[in-house]
Amino acid sequence: MGCSALTFNSVPLPRAGTYHRSSKGGAHQRHKRSWVWNQFFVLEEYTGDEPLYVGKLHSDVDKGEGRVKYVLNGEGATSIFTIDENTGDIHATKRLDREEQPYYTLRAQARSRETNLPVEPESEFVIKVQDINDNEPKFLDGPYSARVPEMSPVGTSVVTVVATDADDPTYGNSARVVYSILEGQPYFSVEPKTDRLGTGRDTSPPVSSLFQWITPAHVYQSNDREHRGVVKTALSSMDREARDQYLLVIQAKDMVGQMGGLSGTTTVTVTLSDVNDNPPRFSRKNYQFSVPESLPVSTVVAKIRALDLDVGPNAEMEYKVTDGDSLGVFRIATDRDTQEGLITLQKGLDFETKSSYTLHVEASNRNVNLRFLSLDQFSDTATVRLNVENVDEPPVFTSPLTKMVISEAAKVGTTIGTVIAHDPDSTNSPIRYSIDRNTDLERFFNVDAGSGVITTAKPLDREVNAGHNITIFATESLDPLQVGKGVVLIKVTDINDNAPVFAIEYETYLCESARPGQVIETISAVDRDEPQSGHRFFFSLTAETAGNLNFTLRDNKDNTASVLTKRGGFQRHDQTVYRLPVLIMDSGSPALSSTNTLSIRVCDCESDGSPRSCGAEAAMLSAGLSTGALIAILACILTLLGKRPV
Known part of the structure; x- marks a missing residue:
């Protein structure tokens, strides 16, 4: 069998090698052939009425005798691409969009009509959809907002805008974008040509293992479809105080801006931020x-x-x-x-x-x-x-707070002190004084209306009230509505007018087992007076009781005194209570004294000296009377009194 090859685009490609059979010892040897394949191209968005001719497949085995038929398989075979099995002509039956699918990989085969066996090995080839400029640049992130300081130098970057063009960036100028500013001049500018973002990569279809792929320059395809445009200031004299905001319209146009190119626009709102360029x-x-x-x-x-x-x-x-x-x-x-x-x-x-x-x-x-x-x-x-x-001011006291001192022994009408107020205005109105009786409800004091002299109006008692806080009114005679206020603090000093007494009401008990010389109570005293040198009390028994045989008193010279027994053998049935008059004298001038009686009860005590029972009931019990007898006696007493016992 002779050598054969499938050719494409109706043009046989040069053979890099052939298969042939040789006879050596009656055997045939087959040598491998290498084939060079080109791509088919079909224009996208074809709008004609007839199917679009793509190219032609042909095998040199086909001598035009109708013994060979051509078969097409792969992406879009029969649904998009058809092949005339007799001639090998390929047509596209549908409108194609490169942005949806940029190429199709198909397999071609030549078969014998008689045996349906391949006369050529199945070969893979590509139909590439050729781009046209059918997509305008789009600003997917627009509209934009930006801020730039006022008075910024020319060329200060404001914002970067990005336009995306879906056309093929590797073929022609369909995706080559330039920028221009439609509105916003002469304040701002945009770089007309910019580098694409990122790095292109080859997205050509994979190479068949049977063929060596040759890539023409115009076939290189990049996924790089985004283009940057940098908006910059074009004037350095933009003053926020004159105008603080600008609306820019930026255009991106493909085909390098040439006529026929498609364009898209976006807006950029630029706000001038303030800098301190104005003085107060x-x-x-x-x-x-x-x-x-x-x-x-x-x-x-x-x-x-x-x-x-x-x-x-x-x-x-x-x-x-x-x-x-x-x-x-x-x-x-x-x-x-x-x-x-x-x-x-x-x-x-x-x-x-x-x-x-x-x-x-x-x-x-x-x-x-x-x-x-x-x-x-x-x-x-x-x-x-x-x-x-100038304001008509009320009278002003020479001292808004005056302190005075008076003895509690002062007689009614005694002068305590004087307050002075004056009219601060040039009129110098005469002043009349009075006491705010809300601060002197019991009217202890009087003030002379003309002189401001304060006197006592009642006897004072330091032990009842040691100090008085009264308010004095000063009223202008020419304008009674002008009233000033002054405060007078009156301290009442002490005199010795109170005798000392027992500090508490003592409850003193005496054990029957008490021994002579035993301390049965320690007493102290209080005095409502407050001498400057402090209290000094003197304790003694009254003259009538000084010689008694039961008790004695010892002054401890520390404002306390101890009561002691003179004898032992106290018995409750003899006497249950003893009363001991005690004389207490202070150290005032003149000295004052008082007699205070100490009651001492005789008790039956525990071994530790604590009282167990005291008084008349205990005495009767100790005399042999039972509790029942005591109850009977009590009932008789109640009967005599005309009351029924409970």
Whole structure:
């Protein structure tokens, strides 16, 4: 059999080798042939009425006698591509879109019509869909927003826009994009030509193991379809205070911008951010305010404001008084919400002393940008005149708080002290004094209306009230509505007018087993007086009881005294209670004393000395009376009293 080959595009390709049979010893030897294959190309988006001719397959075994038929298999065979089995002509029957599928891999075969056996080995080939410019560039991330500082230098990058073109970037100019700015000039520009993003890669179909693939340059295909355009500033004098926002329209056009190319647009909203390029300025150089002299300390007496065309931190102010307030009467601070300078009163005003103040105030930016202005240019000064207004003020006491001292022994009408008030106004109205009786409900004191002399109106008792806090009114005679107030603290001093007494009500018991000289009680005293040197009490038995045979008293000289037994053998049935008068004297001048009686009960005690039973009941029990007998006696007593026992 002779050598054969399938050829494509109706043009036989040069043979790189052939198969042939040779006779050596009657045997045939077959040598391998190498074939060179080209691609078929079909134009995408073909809109003709007839099937589109793609190319031709032919085998040199086919002598035109109709003994060979051609068969097509693979992607799109019969559904998209058809082959004339007699002639090998291939047609595309459908409209193709390269962006959906860029190539199709098929297999071709020549068979004998008689035997249906292959006359050629099956070969693989590719039909490549050839691109046309049917996709416009698209900004998938648009519209864009960007910020750039005002006064930025020419060429400052603002934003990078990206256009995507779905056409083949490796074939022709369909995907070669250039940028232009349709709106936004002369303030901004865009680089007209940009490099593609990423790195291209070969997406050509795989090579058949039977064929050597030759790649023409125009067939190289890249997945790189995105193109960057950098928007930059074109003027350095863009001032946010004049205009703070720009709307740009950016166009991307393929075919390198040539006529017939497709284009897409996007918008870029550019906002100028603020920089501190404007100094603060007072709207006027002189301010004048009236300030009543009666305003309390910490009152805001004036507000001034320096204006700054900048915004945010660039417009924040600092104010200070540079001159005119050597006494520190005023203070200026910044209101962080309004950026005003608030002048606050630090000390009380007095029209009669000083009727006006002239302050020099400086306003400066907190955040200084020396790129645009010098340090001195970031401040401004103004003069603030504060006129103090005279106010009809109420009388003022020489001392708003006066302390006085009076003895509790003072007689009614005794002078305690004098208060003095005056009218601070130039009218110098006469003053009348009175006591606020809400602070002296029991009317212990009087004040002379004309002189302000305070006297006692009732006897005083330090032990009841050691101090009095009274309010004195000072009223202008010419204007009774003007009333001043003063406070007088009156301390009542002590005299020795209270005798000492027992500190507590003692419950003293005496065991029947007590021995002579045993301490049965320790007593102490209290005194409502408060001598400056402290209390000193003296204890003794009264003269009537000093010689008794039962008890004695020992002064411990520490404001306590001990009661001791003189004998032993105390019995409850003899006497259940003893009463011992005790004389207590203080150390006052004159000294005061009192007699206090100590009751001592005789008790039956435990071995440790604690009382077990005391008093009359215990005595009767010890005399042999049973509990039943005691109950009978009690019933008789109740009967005699006309009461039925319970």
